[in-house]
Amino acid sequence: MTVSELGEQLSLTAYALPDGARKVTGGYTGDLLSWVMGRAQEGDAWITIMSNSNIVAVATLADVSCILLAEGAAPDKGVAELAAEKGVNLLGASEPAFSLGARLNKLL
Amino acid sequence: MAESLKFHFDVDGDNFTSAGAASVEVKRKLRQLGFPAEVIRRVSIAMYEGEINMVVHARGGVADVYVEPNCITIVLADQGPGIPDIDLAMQEGYSTAPDNIRALGFGAGMGLPNMKRYTDEMKIDTVLKKGTTVTMKVYI
Ligand SMILES: Nc1ncnc2c1ncn2[C@@H]1O[C@H](COP(=O)(O)OP(=O)(O)OP(=O)(O)O)[C@@H](O)[C@H]1O
Ligand SMILES: [Mg+2]
Numbered sequence: 001m002t003v004s005e006l007g008e009q010l011s012l013t014a015y016a017l018p019d020g021a022r023k024v025t026g027g028y029t030g031d032l033l034s035w036v037m038g039r040a041q042e043g044d045a046w047i048t049i050m051s052n053s054n055i056v057a058v059a060t061l062a063d064v065s066c067i068l069l070a071e072g073a074a075p076d077k078g079v080a081e082l083a084a085e086k087g088v089n090l091l092g093a094s095e096p097a098f099s100l101g102a103r104l105n106k107l108l
Numbered sequence: 109m110a111e112s113l114k115f116h117f118d119v120d121g122d123n124f125t126s127a128g129a130a131s132v133e134v135k136r137k138l139r140q141l142g143f144p145a146e147v148i149r150r151v152s153i154a155m156y157e158g159e160i161n162m163v164v165h166a167r168g169g170v171a172d173v174y175v176e177p178n179c180i181t182i183v184l185a186d187q188g189p190g191i192p193d194i195d196l197a198m199q200e201g202y203s204t205a206p207d208n209i210r211a212l213g214f215g216a217g218m219g220l221p222n223m224k225r226y227t228d229e230m231k232i233d234t235v236l237k238k239g240t241t242v243t244m245k246v247y248i
Contacts, residue, residue, distance in 0.1 A: 034218030037153050038225065042145070050213045057128030061135060061152045086132070
């Protein structure tokens with residue numbers, strides 16, 4: 001499944017979708033950045049409520065397929081633009097991380 | 109790639125917004141050079157953790173990356189406060205990060221353990237009130 005397809009199937013808001021054709025191969029949920037760096041796998045959809053600019057660097061370096069902002073967290077000012085520029089897919093949903101992860105898991 | 113390459117970066121000490129820029133740049137360069145994806149991922153994650161530590165704990169520093177065909181070496185040097193107890197700092201969950209930094213998602217106390225895990229060799233030279241140099245190697 002691609003990030004674009006994931007966005008459609010889960011009715012997510014797309015804040016930046018520079019690489020919608022990227023394959024989603026798994027998922028990881030967490031807000032502490034070093035846990036994400038240590039545990040997320042390449043290709044994972046990363047679910048978080050962290051919305052500051054550091055998530056873009058973390059997503060780039062951990063090689064996740066997309067960031068999914070849960071709980072209706074909106075990206076901080078300039079973060080959607082930064083994600084687009086850096087080629088990081090950034091989407092969001094109003095629901096909690098738990099149910100977003102549960103719905104993602106069904107699609108994988 | 110027959111010869112070795114060297115990249116140098118100044119890491120800004122008071123900019124949390126652009127923190128990680130040197131690591132992102134190294135990742136881009138290693139991709140251009142055609143290194144295996146898993147090697148690039150290990151190098152760039154380990155370097156990011158060290159780069160962030162210099163920003164958060166040591167008011168910035170310098171990063172040097174030496175790229176050879178069979179080994180990538182990352183040297184991160186700062187003139188910060190030094191690390192009083194390296195064994196304690198290496199423990200998962202140990203962190204002295206202040207609240208404003210934790211609010212950004214840092215401070216899990218997992219950075220140094222990640223650096224150790226993702227590299228083949230890691231050495232910390234530290235002198236209190238003088239600074240810290242972290243040297244990491246990833247073999248290809
Ligand atoms: N370059 C440095 N200079 C001074 N102290 C450091 C440096 N790097 C790490 N430390 C000390 O070691 C502790 C542990 O570092 P580590 O990277 O594991 O965790 P952290 O930076 O606090 O949180 P995280 O990396 O999970 O966001 C830090 O909280 C800090 O006290
Ligand atoms: Mg750290």
